Amino acid sequence: MSDAVDAIIGQWAKERPDVVEDLWPVELFARIQRLARVIDKSARATAAAHGVEHGEFDVLTTLQRSGPPYALTAGAFLKASMVTSGAITNRIDRMEAKGLVERVREGGDRRTVRIRLTEHGHEVTRAAFADHLADYARLLDGVDRGLVERTAEGLRQLLENLGDTAVT
Numbered sequence: 001m002s003d004a005v006d007a008i009i010g011q012w013a014k015e016r017p018d019v020v021e022d023l024w025p026v027e028l029f030a031r032i033q034r035l036a037r038v039i040d041k042s043a044r045a046t047a048a049a050h051g052v053e054h055g056e057f058d059v060l061t062t063l064q065r066s067g068p069p070y071a072l073t074a075g076a077f078l079k080a081s082m083v084t085s086g087a088i089t090n091r092i093d094r095m096e097a098k099g100l101v102e103r104v105r106e107g108g109d110r111r112t113v114r115i116r117l118t119e120h121g122h123e124v125t126r127a128a129f130a131d132h133l134a135d136y137a138r139l140l141d142g143v144d145r146g147l148v149e150r151t152a153e154g155l156r157q158l159l160e161n162l163g164d165t166a167v168t
Contacts, residue, residue: 005030032155039139046135050128055087056095057132060125063101063117071104071116100124 008030013020040054047057059077063070077088092115095101100121106112117125140148159165 003031004034042135042139043132046131047128049131050124051098052100052124052128053091053094055091056098056100057128059091059095059115060100060117060121061129061132063115064122064125064129069116070122071114073112073114077115095121 005027009023009026012023012026043057044054047054050057052060062077063072066072074085074088074092078085092101092103096103098120099118101115102118104114104116106114
């Protein structure tokens with residue numbers, strides 16, 4: 001079997017035989033990049049089917065999995081998402097207008113604002129996440145589960161080696 005990455009490597013081998021031995025990282029990284037595009041396209045379509053953008057879906061699921069009271073500060077989102085504060089602010093503004101989240105000021109310190117999931121936000125998150133999981137399963141339909149687990153373990157090791165560890 002061969003895929004688009006094999007074709008790319010074959011083209012480079014023909015064009016630049018001097019770099020053939022240096023192409024081995026392309027075997028992995030080009031496939032990860034192509035896979036990421038497939039996954040991203042599918043995830044965006046699933047989110048859109050529920051009336052949210054992919055980034056909004058990320059905020060919703062982050063709040064949902066944080067547990068009661070389903071609220072985080074903007075700073076917590078910045079750490080988890082690695083986007084600019086302006087991007088978070090704009091995203092939260094849009095989500096608040098849709099009734100998905102609300103800003104809640106903390107007791108005595110009015111400067112601390114938490115973003116909290118609304119009941120409507122919970123409903124959208126539950127439905128969208130169920131479809132998201134089903135979509136992931138569909139993408140892996142026909143792929144051996146053992147292969148998925150071994151690949152996941154290999155990618156975990158690679159990410160740890162590159163310093164991408166748990167966000168706390």
